[in-house]
Amino acid sequence: MRLKFLGTGAAGGIPLWGCACSVCSRARIDVSYSRRPNCAVVDAGGTRLLLDAGVMDLAERFPSGTLSAILITHFHADHVQGLLHLRWGMGDINVYAPHDTEGCADLYKNHGPLKFNHVSKFEIFNVGDIFITPVPLVHSKPTLGFCIEYKGARLAYLTDTREIPPSTAAFLTEWKPHTICLDCTYPPGTEGSRNHFDLPEAIEISKDYPDSNFVLMHIGHSLDEWLMSHPATVPSRMVVGQDNESIDCPETE
Amino acid sequence: MRLKFLGTGAAGGIPLWGCACSVCSRARIDVSYSRRPNCAVVDAGGTRLLLDAGVMDLAERFPSGTLSAILITHFHADHVQGLLHLRWGMGDINVYAPHDTEGCADLYKNHGPLKFNHVSKFEIFNVGDIFITPVPLVHSKPTLGFCIEYKGARLAYLTDTREIPPSTAAFLTEWKPHTICLDCTYPPGTEGSRNHFDLPEAIEISKDYPDSNFVLMHIGHSLDEWLMSHPATVPSRMVVGQDNESIDCPETE
Numbered sequence: 001m002r003l004k005f006l007g008t009g010a011a012g013g014i015p016l017w018g019c020a021c022s023v024c025s026r027a028r029i030d031v032s033y034s035r036r037p038n039c040a041v042v043d044a045g046g047t048r049l050l051l052d053a054g055v056m057d058l059a060e061r062f063p064s065g066t067l068s069a070i071l072i073t074h075f076h077a078d079h080v081q082g083l084l085h086l087r088w089g090m091g092d093i094n095v096y097a098p099h100d101t102e103g104c105a106d107l108y109k110n111h112g113p114l115k116f117n118h119v120s121k122f123e124i125f126n127v128g129d130i131f132i133t134p135v136p137l138v139h140s141k142p143t144l145g146f147c148i149e150y151k152g153a154r155l156a157y158l159t160d161t162r163e164i165p166p167s168t169a170a171f172l173t174e175w176k177p178h179t180i181c182l183d184c185t186y187p188p189g190t191e192g193s194r195n196h197f198d199l200p201e202a203i204e205i206s207k208d209y210p211d212s213n214f215v216l217m218h219i220g221h222s223l224d225e226w227l228m229s230h231p232a233t234v235p236s237r238m239v240v241g242q243d244n245e246s247i248d249c250p251e252t253e
Numbered sequence: 254m255r256l257k258f259l260g261t262g263a264a265g266g267i268p269l270w271g272c273a274c275s276v277c278s279r280a281r282i283d284v285s286y287s288r289r290p291n292c293a294v295v296d297a298g299g300t301r302l303l304l305d306a307g308v309m310d311l312a313e314r315f316p317s318g319t320l321s322a323i324l325i326t327h328f329h330a331d332h333v334q335g336l337l338h339l340r341w342g343m344g345d346i347n348v349y350a351p352h353d354t355e356g357c358a359d360l361y362k363n364h365g366p367l368k369f370n371h372v373s374k375f376e377i378f379n380v381g382d383i384f385i386t387p388v389p390l391v392h393s394k395p396t397l398g399f400c401i402e403y404k405g406a407r408l409a410y411l412t413d414t415r416e417i418p419p420s421t422a423a424f425l426t427e428w429k430p431h432t433i434c435l436d437c438t439y440p441p442g443t444e445g446s447r448n449h450f451d452l453p454e455a456i457e458i459s460k461d462y463p464d465s466n467f468v469l470m471h472i473g474h475s476l477d478e479w480l481m482s483h484p485a486t487v488p489s490r491m492v493v494g495q496d497n498e499s500i501d502c503p504e505t506e
Contacts, residue, residue, distance in 0.1 A: 012341025018317030018366060019343045037338075056309030056338065064271030077337045077358050084330040084337075085290075085309065088265025090272045105330050105358045113271060 001044035001130075001153040001249045003181070006055050008241040009035030010185050010196070010220040011078040023224040035243055037078040038159050038218045040181070044150035047128030051146065051157055053082035064091050069127040070114075072097035073159055074143035075104040087112035096125065096132070098142040119144070122171070133175075135168040137161035140195050147175060152252030156180045159218050162195050164205060177212050178249045181241065184216035187226030199223060199233070206238055214238040215247060254297035254383075254406040254502045256434070259308050261494040262288030263438050263449070263473040264331040276477040288496055290331040291412050291471045293434070297403035300381030304399065304410055306335035317344050322380040323367075325350035326412055327396035328357040340365035349378065349385070351395040372397070375424070386428075388421040390414035393448050400428060405505030409433045412471050415448050417458060430465050431502045434494065437469035440479030452476065452486070459491055467491040468500060 007013065014035040015024035027033040037054025050062065050070045072095060073079055083095070084105060091113045099118045108116065119125060121136045121144065129151070134144040138161050145158035145168065154177040158164070161183055164172070172180070182205065185196035196218060197205070206214045214237055227233070227240065234240065260266065267288040268277035280286040290307025303315065303323045325348060326332055336348070337358060344366045352371045361369065372378060374389045374397065382404070387397040391414050398411035398421065407430040411417070414436055417425070425433070435458065438449035449471060450458070459467045467490055480486070480493065487493065 012338065015312075017312040017339050017342025017344075056334075059268075059270040078341075081309075081334060081337045084334045085265065086270050088331075089270025091270075 001042065001148070001150040001155065001251065002246050003040050003042050003051075003155060003157075003179075003249070004246045005217065005241050005243055006039045006041060006061070007036030008217045008219055008243050008245075009037055010218050011037060011076070013037050014219075014221050014224060016221055019221065021221055021225055022228065023221045033224075035219055035224075037081075039079070039082075040157065042130070042148060042155070044153065045129040047130050047150075049127060049130060049148070052079040052159070053086070054078045054080070055082050056085070058082040058086050059089065064089060064113075067093060069094040069096060071095075071132065071146050073137075073145065073157075074098060074139060074141045075100045075102065075107075076141055076160065077104055079160070080104045080107065083107060083114060087114050089113050094127070096134075098134070098144045100142045121167070133171070135171055136165050137168065138163040138165055147171065147177065150251065153249035154178050155247070155249045156212075159183045160196065162197065169208065172209055172212075177209075179213045179215060179247055180206075180209060181215045181217050181247075182206075183218045185218050185220045185223065187223045190222070199226075203235060203238070206235060212237070215241045217241040254295065254401070254403040254408065254504065255499050256293050256295050256304075256408060256410075256432075256502070257499045258470065258494050258496055259292045259294060259314070260289030261470045261472055261496050261498075262290055263471050264290060264329070266290050267472075267474050267477060269474055272474065274474055274478055275481065276474045286477075288472055288477075290334075292332070292335075293410070295383070295401060295408070297406065298382040300383050300403075302380060302383060302401070305332040305412070306339070307331045307333070308335050309338070311335040311339050312342065317342060317366075320346060322347045322349060324348075324385065324399050326390075326398065326410075327351060327392060327394040328353045328355065328360075329394055329413065330357055332413070333357045333360065336360060336367060340367050342366050347380070349387075351387070351397045353395045374420070386424070388424055389418050390421065391416040391418055400424065400430065403504065406502035407431050408500070408502045409465075412436045413449065415450065422461065425462055425465075430462075432466045432468060432500055433459075433462060434468045434470050434500075435459075436471045438471050438473045438476065440476045443475070452479075456488060456491070459488060465490070468494045470494040
Protein backbone atom coordinates (compact mmCIF):
# COMPACT_ATOMS: atom_id res chain seq x y z
CA MET A 1 0.00 0.00 0.00
CA ARG A 2 1.41 3.36 -1.01
CA LEU A 3 0.43 6.84 0.12
CA LYS A 4 1.58 9.79 -1.97
CA PHE A 5 1.24 13.31 -0.65
CA LEU A 6 -0.31 15.82 -3.06
CA GLY A 7 0.07 18.46 -0.37
CA THR A 8 1.67 18.66 3.07
CA GLY A 9 0.86 22.27 3.90
CA ALA A 10 -1.39 24.10 6.33
CA ALA A 11 -4.50 25.92 5.04
CA GLY A 12 -2.73 28.49 2.84
CA GLY A 13 0.12 26.24 1.74
CA ILE A 14 3.64 27.50 1.10
CA PRO A 15 4.37 30.05 -0.27
CA LEU A 16 1.59 32.02 1.35
CA TRP A 17 0.32 34.73 -0.99
CA GLY A 18 2.14 37.95 -0.13
CA CYS A 19 4.36 36.46 2.60
CA ALA A 20 8.01 37.54 2.49
CA CYS A 21 9.36 35.14 5.15
CA SER A 22 12.44 33.10 4.27
CA VAL A 23 10.45 29.90 3.78
CA CYS A 24 7.82 31.43 1.47
CA SER A 25 10.52 33.32 -0.48
CA ARG A 26 12.55 30.11 -0.90
CA ALA A 27 9.49 28.25 -2.22
CA ARG A 28 8.92 30.93 -4.86
CA ILE A 29 12.45 30.37 -6.16
CA ASP A 30 12.51 26.57 -5.80
CA VAL A 31 9.10 24.95 -6.18
CA SER A 32 10.36 21.76 -4.49
CA TYR A 33 10.00 23.64 -1.19
CA SER A 34 6.37 24.54 -1.81
CA ARG A 35 3.55 22.86 0.07
CA ARG A 36 0.01 22.59 -1.24
CA PRO A 37 -2.92 22.19 1.15
CA ASN A 38 -2.74 18.85 2.93
CA CYS A 39 -4.03 15.90 0.91
CA ALA A 40 -2.87 12.53 -0.37
CA VAL A 41 -3.70 9.60 -2.60
CA VAL A 42 -3.57 5.97 -1.42
CA ASP A 43 -3.08 3.07 -3.85
CA ALA A 44 -3.50 -0.61 -3.01
CA GLY A 45 -4.81 -3.63 -4.91
CA GLY A 46 -6.12 -1.57 -7.81
CA THR A 47 -8.08 0.77 -5.51
CA ARG A 48 -7.20 4.47 -5.39
CA LEU A 49 -8.42 6.73 -2.59
CA LEU A 50 -8.11 10.49 -2.43
CA LEU A 51 -7.65 11.69 1.17
CA ASP A 52 -9.02 15.24 1.34
CA ALA A 53 -9.46 17.55 -1.61
CA GLY A 54 -7.57 20.76 -0.92
CA VAL A 55 -5.68 20.90 -4.22
CA MET A 56 -7.52 22.83 -6.87
CA ASP A 57 -6.65 20.84 -10.01
CA LEU A 58 -8.30 17.52 -9.21
CA ALA A 59 -10.01 17.28 -12.60
CA GLU A 60 -6.63 17.46 -14.35
CA ARG A 61 -4.85 15.15 -11.88
CA PHE A 62 -7.57 12.50 -11.78
CA PRO A 63 -9.62 11.99 -14.94
CA SER A 64 -13.09 10.68 -14.19
CA GLY A 65 -12.97 6.99 -13.31
CA THR A 66 -9.41 7.00 -11.97
CA LEU A 67 -10.41 7.53 -8.33
CA SER A 68 -12.24 4.75 -6.48
CA ALA A 69 -13.51 7.09 -3.75
CA ILE A 70 -12.77 10.31 -1.88
CA LEU A 71 -12.33 10.44 1.91
CA ILE A 72 -12.90 13.82 3.58
CA THR A 73 -11.58 14.42 7.10
CA HIS A 74 -13.72 17.56 7.59
CA PHE A 75 -15.38 20.39 5.70
CA HIS A 76 -12.93 23.26 6.15
CA ALA A 77 -12.30 24.82 2.75
CA ASP A 78 -8.63 23.84 2.56
CA HIS A 79 -9.73 20.19 2.69
CA VAL A 80 -12.66 20.33 0.25
CA GLN A 81 -12.12 23.34 -2.04
CA GLY A 82 -11.11 21.08 -4.95
CA LEU A 83 -14.60 19.51 -4.83
CA LEU A 84 -16.28 22.83 -5.67
CA HIS A 85 -15.13 22.42 -9.27
CA LEU A 86 -15.34 18.63 -9.53
CA ARG A 87 -19.03 18.57 -8.57
CA TRP A 88 -20.09 20.16 -11.87
CA GLY A 89 -18.90 17.04 -13.68
CA MET A 90 -20.63 13.82 -14.72
CA GLY A 91 -20.78 10.29 -13.33
CA ASP A 92 -20.75 9.04 -9.76
CA ILE A 93 -18.12 8.91 -7.07
CA ASN A 94 -18.51 8.01 -3.41
CA VAL A 95 -17.32 10.64 -0.94
CA TYR A 96 -16.95 9.47 2.68
CA ALA A 97 -17.09 12.28 5.22
CA PRO A 98 -18.01 12.97 8.84
CA HIS A 99 -21.53 13.96 9.82
CA ASP A 100 -21.53 17.75 9.36
CA THR A 101 -24.89 19.38 8.73
CA GLU A 102 -23.24 22.46 7.24
CA GLY A 103 -20.75 20.97 4.79
CA CYS A 104 -18.98 23.72 2.82
CA ALA A 105 -20.66 26.35 0.63
CA ASP A 106 -23.37 24.68 -1.51
CA LEU A 107 -21.62 21.31 -1.90
CA TYR A 108 -24.53 19.32 -0.48
CA LYS A 109 -27.15 21.21 -2.49
CA ASN A 110 -25.30 21.04 -5.80
CA HIS A 111 -23.35 17.82 -5.33
CA GLY A 112 -23.41 16.60 -8.93
CA PRO A 113 -21.42 13.36 -9.22
CA LEU A 114 -20.30 13.47 -5.57
CA LYS A 115 -22.28 10.93 -3.54
CA PHE A 116 -21.77 11.95 0.07
CA ASN A 117 -21.73 9.09 2.59
CA HIS A 118 -21.59 10.22 6.20
CA VAL A 119 -19.49 7.83 8.24
CA SER A 120 -19.23 7.41 12.01
CA LYS A 121 -16.35 6.81 14.37
CA PHE A 122 -15.18 3.20 14.57
CA GLU A 123 -17.70 2.00 11.96
CA ILE A 124 -15.45 0.23 9.46
CA PHE A 125 -16.20 0.59 5.76
CA ASN A 126 -14.38 -0.64 2.69
CA VAL A 127 -13.57 0.59 -0.78
CA GLY A 128 -12.50 -2.40 -2.84
CA ASP A 129 -10.08 -4.38 -0.68
CA ILE A 130 -9.07 -1.39 1.43
CA PHE A 131 -10.74 -1.23 4.87
CA ILE A 132 -11.08 2.09 6.65
CA THR A 133 -11.81 2.75 10.32
CA PRO A 134 -12.80 6.38 10.99
CA VAL A 135 -11.48 7.65 14.34
CA PRO A 136 -12.59 10.78 16.19
CA LEU A 137 -10.34 13.86 16.30
CA VAL A 138 -10.76 17.23 18.02
CA HIS A 139 -11.03 20.32 15.81
CA SER A 140 -13.28 23.33 15.20
CA LYS A 141 -15.42 21.26 12.78
CA PRO A 142 -16.58 17.64 13.07
CA THR A 143 -13.39 15.82 12.07
CA LEU A 144 -12.37 12.20 11.53
CA GLY A 145 -9.01 10.53 11.15
CA PHE A 146 -8.81 7.51 8.84
CA CYS A 147 -7.09 4.25 9.77
CA ILE A 148 -6.49 2.50 6.47
CA GLU A 149 -5.70 -1.19 6.03
CA TYR A 150 -4.88 -3.38 3.05
CA LYS A 151 -3.66 -6.97 3.58
CA GLY A 152 -2.16 -6.13 6.95
CA ALA A 153 -0.55 -2.87 5.80
CA ARG A 154 -1.79 -0.24 8.24
CA LEU A 155 -1.59 3.53 8.00
CA ALA A 156 -3.28 6.19 10.12
CA TYR A 157 -4.01 9.60 8.57
CA LEU A 158 -4.68 12.06 11.39
CA THR A 159 -4.90 15.67 10.26
CA ASP A 160 -6.48 18.76 11.76
CA THR A 161 -6.67 17.95 15.41
CA ARG A 162 -5.48 19.47 18.66
CA GLU A 163 -5.81 16.25 20.61
CA ILE A 164 -5.76 12.47 20.22
CA PRO A 165 -8.93 11.58 22.15
CA PRO A 166 -8.70 8.56 24.51
CA SER A 167 -10.81 6.28 22.28
CA THR A 168 -8.61 7.05 19.26
CA ALA A 169 -5.46 6.54 21.34
CA ALA A 170 -6.76 3.17 22.56
CA PHE A 171 -7.55 2.11 18.99
CA LEU A 172 -4.10 3.06 17.73
CA THR A 173 -2.38 1.24 20.61
CA GLU A 174 -4.24 -1.94 19.74
CA TRP A 175 -4.08 -1.50 15.94
CA LYS A 176 -0.32 -0.83 15.76
CA PRO A 177 -0.09 1.06 12.45
CA HIS A 178 3.13 0.87 10.44
CA THR A 179 2.90 4.62 9.81
CA ILE A 180 1.03 7.49 11.45
CA CYS A 181 0.69 10.66 9.34
CA LEU A 182 0.14 13.36 11.94
CA ASP A 183 -0.92 17.02 11.95
CA CYS A 184 2.02 19.17 13.01
CA THR A 185 1.35 22.75 12.01
CA TYR A 186 3.36 24.84 14.45
CA PRO A 187 6.90 25.21 15.81
CA PRO A 188 7.68 25.01 19.55
CA GLY A 189 6.46 27.96 21.56
CA THR A 190 3.39 28.81 19.49
CA GLU A 191 1.05 30.50 21.94
CA GLY A 192 -2.71 30.92 21.95
CA SER A 193 -5.59 28.50 21.54
CA ARG A 194 -4.79 26.14 18.72
CA ASN A 195 -6.65 23.63 16.57
CA HIS A 196 -3.47 21.87 15.49
CA PHE A 197 -0.43 20.26 17.11
CA ASP A 198 2.94 21.89 17.48
CA LEU A 199 6.21 19.97 17.18
CA PRO A 200 6.72 19.19 20.91
CA GLU A 201 3.18 17.78 21.08
CA ALA A 202 3.74 15.62 17.98
CA ILE A 203 7.00 14.26 19.45
CA GLU A 204 5.27 13.54 22.76
CA ILE A 205 2.45 11.68 20.99
CA SER A 206 4.93 9.58 19.04
CA LYS A 207 6.24 8.12 22.31
CA ASP A 208 2.87 6.45 22.87
CA TYR A 209 3.25 4.42 19.66
CA PRO A 210 6.81 3.05 19.72
CA ASP A 211 6.19 0.58 16.88
CA SER A 212 5.01 3.20 14.37
CA ASN A 213 6.85 5.50 12.02
CA PHE A 214 5.64 9.09 12.00
CA VAL A 215 5.24 11.47 9.07
CA LEU A 216 4.45 15.06 10.03
CA MET A 217 2.08 16.93 7.72
CA HIS A 218 -0.15 20.05 7.55
CA ILE A 219 3.09 22.01 8.02
CA GLY A 220 2.80 25.78 8.44
CA HIS A 221 5.45 28.21 7.19
CA SER A 222 6.48 29.09 10.75
CA LEU A 223 7.35 25.44 11.45
CA ASP A 224 9.34 25.17 8.20
CA GLU A 225 11.19 28.35 9.17
CA TRP A 226 11.96 26.94 12.63
CA LEU A 227 13.20 23.67 11.07
CA MET A 228 15.61 25.61 8.80
CA SER A 229 17.52 26.72 11.90
CA HIS A 230 16.96 23.54 13.92
CA PRO A 231 17.81 20.60 11.67
CA ALA A 232 17.88 17.11 13.16
CA THR A 233 15.36 18.00 15.85
CA VAL A 234 12.92 15.18 15.16
CA PRO A 235 13.34 11.61 16.47
CA SER A 236 14.69 8.93 14.13
CA ARG A 237 11.25 7.35 13.65
CA MET A 238 9.84 10.66 12.47
CA VAL A 239 10.12 12.56 9.18
CA VAL A 240 8.67 15.84 7.99
CA GLY A 241 6.51 15.07 4.94
CA GLN A 242 7.09 16.69 1.56
CA ASP A 243 4.76 17.22 -1.38
CA ASN A 244 4.90 14.44 -4.00
CA GLU A 245 6.71 12.13 -1.56
CA SER A 246 5.48 8.52 -1.26
CA ILE A 247 5.28 6.26 1.78
CA ASP A 248 5.17 2.51 1.40
CA CYS A 249 3.43 0.36 4.01
CA PRO A 250 4.38 -3.32 3.75
CA GLU A 251 1.60 -5.87 3.39
CA THR A 252 1.81 -8.69 5.92
CA GLU A 253 -0.97 -11.04 4.78
CA MET B 254 -8.57 49.95 -21.55
CA ARG B 255 -8.08 46.23 -22.08
CA LEU B 256 -10.07 43.28 -20.75
CA LYS B 257 -8.50 39.83 -20.89
CA PHE B 258 -10.60 36.78 -20.20
CA LEU B 259 -9.07 34.27 -17.79
CA GLY B 260 -12.15 32.13 -18.23
CA THR B 261 -15.25 32.20 -20.42
CA GLY B 262 -16.98 29.05 -19.18
CA ALA B 263 -20.07 28.22 -17.18
CA ALA B 264 -19.72 26.91 -13.60
CA GLY B 265 -17.88 23.67 -14.38
CA GLY B 266 -15.87 25.02 -17.30
CA ILE B 267 -14.95 22.95 -20.34
CA PRO B 268 -14.06 20.10 -20.30
CA LEU B 269 -16.52 19.09 -17.62
CA TRP B 270 -15.05 16.34 -15.44
CA GLY B 271 -16.26 13.02 -16.78
CA CYS B 272 -18.21 14.45 -19.74
CA ALA B 273 -17.74 12.62 -23.04
CA CYS B 274 -19.56 15.09 -25.31
CA SER B 275 -17.77 16.22 -28.45
CA VAL B 276 -16.92 19.65 -27.00
CA CYS B 277 -15.47 18.33 -23.74
CA SER B 278 -13.56 15.59 -25.59
CA ARG B 279 -12.13 18.15 -28.03
CA ALA B 280 -10.96 20.36 -25.17
CA ARG B 281 -9.09 17.43 -23.59
CA ILE B 282 -7.13 16.98 -26.82
CA ASP B 283 -6.65 20.67 -27.64
CA VAL B 284 -6.50 22.90 -24.57
CA SER B 285 -7.23 25.99 -26.70
CA TYR B 286 -10.88 24.86 -26.68
CA SER B 287 -11.05 24.67 -22.91
CA ARG B 288 -12.96 27.23 -20.86
CA ARG B 289 -12.22 28.02 -17.26
CA PRO B 290 -14.92 29.47 -14.99
CA ASN B 291 -15.89 32.96 -16.13
CA CYS B 292 -13.52 35.70 -15.00
CA ALA B 293 -11.37 38.45 -16.45
CA VAL B 294 -8.72 41.04 -15.73
CA VAL B 295 -9.06 44.71 -16.74
CA ASP B 296 -6.02 46.96 -17.24
CA ALA B 297 -6.10 50.73 -17.66
CA GLY B 298 -3.84 53.57 -16.55
CA GLY B 299 -1.71 51.36 -14.33
CA THR B 300 -4.74 49.97 -12.50
CA ARG B 301 -5.50 46.25 -12.69
CA LEU B 302 -8.89 44.84 -11.69
CA LEU B 303 -9.80 41.19 -11.36
CA LEU B 304 -13.46 40.57 -12.30
CA ASP B 305 -14.60 37.49 -10.39
CA ALA B 306 -12.33 34.85 -8.96
CA GLY B 307 -13.39 31.47 -10.34
CA VAL B 308 -9.93 30.34 -11.46
CA MET B 309 -8.09 28.41 -8.81
CA ASP B 310 -4.50 29.57 -9.36
CA LEU B 311 -4.83 33.27 -8.54
CA ALA B 312 -1.78 33.25 -6.25
CA GLU B 313 0.42 32.04 -9.11
CA ARG B 314 -1.17 34.32 -11.74
CA PHE B 315 -1.15 37.46 -9.62
CA PRO B 316 1.67 37.82 -7.09
CA SER B 317 0.65 39.97 -4.14
CA GLY B 318 0.62 43.63 -5.09
CA THR B 319 -0.09 43.11 -8.80
CA LEU B 320 -3.86 43.46 -8.47
CA SER B 321 -5.34 46.87 -7.58
CA ALA B 322 -8.69 45.38 -6.50
CA ILE B 323 -11.05 42.46 -7.02
CA LEU B 324 -14.66 42.93 -8.18
CA ILE B 325 -17.09 40.09 -7.38
CA THR B 326 -20.40 39.87 -9.25
CA HIS B 327 -21.89 37.41 -6.74
CA PHE B 328 -20.95 34.71 -4.25
CA HIS B 329 -21.61 31.50 -6.19
CA ALA B 330 -18.57 29.25 -5.81
CA ASP B 331 -17.57 29.37 -9.48
CA HIS B 332 -17.10 33.14 -9.10
CA VAL B 333 -15.26 33.20 -5.76
CA GLN B 334 -13.60 29.79 -5.27
CA GLY B 335 -10.16 31.22 -6.06
CA LEU B 336 -10.50 33.50 -3.01
CA LEU B 337 -10.68 30.53 -0.63
CA HIS B 338 -6.94 30.01 -1.08
CA LEU B 339 -5.91 33.67 -1.49
CA ARG B 340 -7.43 34.68 1.85
CA TRP B 341 -4.76 32.79 3.82
CA GLY B 342 -2.15 35.21 2.49
CA MET B 343 -0.74 38.49 3.79
CA GLY B 344 -1.35 42.16 3.03
CA ASP B 345 -4.50 43.99 2.04
CA ILE B 346 -6.63 44.03 -1.07
CA ASN B 347 -10.03 45.63 -1.58
CA VAL B 348 -12.78 43.30 -2.77
CA TYR B 349 -15.95 44.99 -4.07
CA ALA B 350 -19.02 42.77 -3.95
CA PRO B 351 -22.81 42.96 -3.68
CA HIS B 352 -24.54 42.93 -0.31
CA ASP B 353 -24.91 39.23 0.46
CA THR B 354 -25.21 38.27 4.11
CA GLU B 355 -24.17 34.69 3.39
CA GLY B 356 -21.08 35.13 1.22
CA CYS B 357 -19.49 31.77 0.39
CA ALA B 358 -18.22 29.22 2.91
CA ASP B 359 -16.25 31.02 5.67
CA LEU B 360 -14.86 33.81 3.46
CA TYR B 361 -16.27 36.59 5.62
CA LYS B 362 -15.18 34.98 8.89
CA ASN B 363 -11.65 34.16 7.76
CA HIS B 364 -11.08 36.90 5.21
CA GLY B 365 -7.36 37.44 5.78
CA PRO B 366 -6.05 40.09 3.35
CA LEU B 367 -9.42 40.39 1.55
CA LYS B 368 -11.14 43.62 2.59
CA PHE B 369 -14.75 43.18 1.55
CA ASN B 370 -16.57 46.36 0.49
CA HIS B 371 -20.26 45.90 -0.18
CA VAL B 372 -21.37 48.11 -3.04
CA SER B 373 -24.87 49.12 -4.14
CA LYS B 374 -26.53 49.50 -7.51
CA PHE B 375 -25.76 52.76 -9.31
CA GLU B 376 -23.39 53.97 -6.58
CA ILE B 377 -20.24 54.76 -8.54
CA PHE B 378 -16.87 53.91 -7.02
CA ASN B 379 -13.37 54.14 -8.35
CA VAL B 380 -10.16 52.17 -8.22
CA GLY B 381 -7.36 54.43 -9.36
CA ASP B 382 -8.61 56.20 -12.49
CA ILE B 383 -11.12 53.49 -13.34
CA PHE B 384 -14.73 54.31 -12.41
CA ILE B 385 -17.22 51.51 -11.86
CA THR B 386 -21.02 51.69 -11.78
CA PRO B 387 -22.60 48.54 -10.31
CA VAL B 388 -25.89 47.64 -12.04
CA PRO B 389 -28.52 45.20 -10.78
CA LEU B 390 -28.92 41.79 -12.42
CA VAL B 391 -31.38 38.94 -11.76
CA HIS B 392 -29.96 35.65 -10.50
CA SER B 393 -30.38 33.13 -7.68
CA LYS B 394 -27.96 35.14 -5.49
CA PRO B 395 -27.65 38.93 -5.09
CA THR B 396 -25.77 39.80 -8.28
CA LEU B 397 -24.30 42.95 -9.80
CA GLY B 398 -23.02 43.76 -13.25
CA PHE B 399 -20.12 46.20 -13.52
CA CYS B 400 -20.03 49.13 -15.94
CA ILE B 401 -16.38 50.09 -16.15
CA GLU B 402 -15.04 53.39 -17.50
CA TYR B 403 -11.56 54.78 -18.06
CA LYS B 404 -11.10 58.05 -19.98
CA GLY B 405 -14.28 57.51 -21.98
CA ALA B 406 -13.61 53.82 -22.70
CA ARG B 407 -16.73 52.01 -21.54
CA LEU B 408 -17.26 48.32 -21.01
CA ALA B 409 -20.17 46.51 -19.33
CA TYR B 410 -19.53 43.12 -17.71
CA LEU B 411 -22.88 41.41 -17.19
CA THR B 412 -22.62 37.80 -16.11
CA ASP B 413 -24.98 35.43 -14.33
CA THR B 414 -28.35 36.90 -15.04
CA ARG B 415 -31.61 35.76 -16.56
CA GLU B 416 -32.85 39.27 -17.22
CA ILE B 417 -31.65 42.82 -17.86
CA PRO B 418 -33.83 44.71 -15.37
CA PRO B 419 -35.41 47.97 -16.63
CA SER B 420 -33.12 50.21 -14.55
CA THR B 421 -30.03 48.47 -15.92
CA ALA B 422 -31.39 48.64 -19.45
CA ALA B 423 -32.06 52.37 -19.07
CA PHE B 424 -28.54 52.93 -17.75
CA LEU B 425 -26.95 51.04 -20.66
CA THR B 426 -29.04 52.92 -23.22
CA GLU B 427 -27.83 56.22 -21.81
CA TRP B 428 -24.25 55.09 -21.13
CA LYS B 429 -23.60 53.60 -24.59
CA PRO B 430 -20.79 51.16 -23.80
CA HIS B 431 -18.28 50.29 -26.52
CA THR B 432 -18.53 46.63 -25.50
CA ILE B 433 -21.01 44.56 -23.51
CA CYS B 434 -19.73 41.22 -22.18
CA LEU B 435 -22.91 39.21 -21.71
CA ASP B 436 -23.88 35.93 -20.03
CA CYS B 437 -24.89 33.42 -22.70
CA THR B 438 -24.80 29.94 -21.21
CA TYR B 439 -27.26 27.94 -23.26
CA PRO B 440 -28.09 27.08 -26.89
CA PRO B 441 -31.51 27.76 -28.40
CA GLY B 442 -34.29 25.55 -27.13
CA THR B 443 -32.98 25.03 -23.60
CA GLU B 444 -36.09 24.35 -21.55
CA GLY B 445 -36.81 24.77 -17.85
CA SER B 446 -36.34 27.64 -15.45
CA ARG B 447 -32.98 29.22 -16.06
CA ASN B 448 -30.69 31.64 -14.29
CA HIS B 449 -28.75 32.47 -17.46
CA PHE B 450 -29.46 33.64 -20.99
CA ASP B 451 -29.62 31.40 -24.02
CA LEU B 452 -28.38 32.49 -27.44
CA PRO B 453 -31.71 33.79 -28.83
CA GLU B 454 -32.16 35.93 -25.71
CA ALA B 455 -28.63 37.33 -26.00
CA ILE B 456 -29.20 38.20 -29.66
CA GLU B 457 -32.52 39.85 -28.82
CA ILE B 458 -30.88 41.93 -26.08
CA SER B 459 -28.14 43.07 -28.45
CA LYS B 460 -30.77 44.76 -30.63
CA ASP B 461 -31.49 47.20 -27.79
CA TYR B 462 -27.90 48.48 -27.88
CA PRO B 463 -27.09 49.03 -31.56
CA ASP B 464 -23.92 51.04 -30.83
CA SER B 465 -22.26 48.35 -28.71
CA ASN B 466 -20.18 45.32 -29.58
CA PHE B 467 -21.13 42.12 -27.76
CA VAL B 468 -18.90 39.41 -26.36
CA LEU B 469 -20.73 36.31 -25.16
CA MET B 470 -19.30 34.61 -22.08
CA HIS B 471 -20.17 32.07 -19.34
CA ILE B 472 -20.51 29.56 -22.19
CA GLY B 473 -21.78 26.08 -21.34
CA HIS B 474 -20.68 22.96 -23.19
CA SER B 475 -24.11 22.51 -24.75
CA LEU B 476 -23.85 25.95 -26.38
CA ASP B 477 -20.36 25.20 -27.69
CA GLU B 478 -21.67 21.93 -29.09
CA TRP B 479 -24.56 23.73 -30.80
CA LEU B 480 -22.16 26.32 -32.25
CA MET B 481 -20.00 23.54 -33.76
CA SER B 482 -22.90 22.60 -36.03
CA HIS B 483 -24.25 26.15 -36.46
CA PRO B 484 -21.31 28.37 -37.36
CA ALA B 485 -21.97 31.98 -38.34
CA THR B 486 -25.17 32.16 -36.33
CA VAL B 487 -24.31 35.26 -34.32
CA PRO B 488 -24.73 38.82 -35.64
CA SER B 489 -21.68 40.69 -36.94
CA ARG B 490 -21.44 42.88 -33.81
CA MET B 491 -21.25 39.79 -31.62
CA VAL B 492 -18.43 37.32 -30.87
CA VAL B 493 -18.23 34.28 -28.67
CA GLY B 494 -15.50 34.93 -26.09
CA GLN B 495 -12.50 32.64 -25.68
CA ASP B 496 -10.16 32.12 -22.75
CA ASN B 497 -7.01 34.29 -22.84
CA GLU B 498 -8.55 36.55 -25.50
CA SER B 499 -8.28 40.33 -25.02
CA ILE B 500 -10.75 43.08 -25.85
CA ASP B 501 -9.58 46.66 -26.34
CA CYS B 502 -11.92 49.56 -25.59
CA PRO B 503 -10.72 52.84 -27.11
CA GLU B 504 -10.27 55.82 -24.81
CA THR B 505 -12.07 58.93 -26.04
CA GLU B 506 -10.93 61.59 -23.57
